[in-house]
Amino acid sequence: MDPPPKVRQQFAHVVRFDPKEIRNAVRQVEGINAKIALVITRTVGTMACAYVFALIALISLPAAISSGQVIIIVAWVAQTFLQLVLLSIIMVGQSVQSAASDARAVKEFADTETILDRLDVNTAGGIKEVLDAIHALGSSATAATASGPQPEASGPDH
Numbered sequence: 001m002d003p004p005p006k007v008r009q010q011f012a013h014v015v016r017f018d019p020k021e022i023r024n025a026v027r028q029v030e031g032i033n034a035k036i037a038l039v040i041t042r043t044v045g046t047m048a049c050a051y052v053f054a055l056i057a058l059i060s061l062p063a064a065i066s067s068g069q070v071i072i073i074v075a076w077v078a079q080t081f082l083q084l085v086l087l088s089i090i091m092v093g094q095s096v097q098s099a100a101s102d103a104r105a106v107k108e109f110a111d112t113e114t115i116l117d118r119l120d121v122n123t124a125g126g127i128k129e130v131l132d133a134i135h136a137l138g139s140s141a142t143a144a145t146a147s148g149p150q151p152e153a154s155g156p157d158h
Contacts, residue, residue: 017043017048021042022042022043026038026039044087044091045091045095046088047088050085053084053087053088056084057080057081057085061076061081064080
């Protein structure tokens with residue numbers, strides 16, 4: 001099941017580098033350490049940064065390969081490429097998962113509000129109609145009992 005377009009736009013927004021949004025977020029936090037951490041997290045946690053890190057890592061690839069030493073090539077893969085590139089990609093993935101979780105929470109809250117509204121005895125279209133029907137049945141039963149005993153039907157035995 002595909003997420004609705006609004007959610008898809010939110011996911012795209014999460015992974016994009018947007019200096020204006022970073023500036024707005026920095027204004028919302030207090031303290032120099034929080035501001036620095038926010039700028040670094042919002043910058044490194046983008047696919048643009050992952051691409052830049054991949055390019056930086058690829059610059060040293062020819063030197064690692066030309067060394068001919070397996071340990072150098074393995075070190076390049078593990079320490080240079082994986083650490084640089086996967087850092088950003090993992091941060092992007094966490095941001096996307098967080099946005100998806102937030103979208104689910106908003107939908108669940110709206111669904112809960114709808115259910116509670118339907119359970120409200122003053123809301124038409126929900127449990128109020130059921131209660132009104134029960135009261136109507138109770139009223140007609142009370143009216144029938146108040147009018148006195150009903151004559152028994154005479155059958156062939158009487």
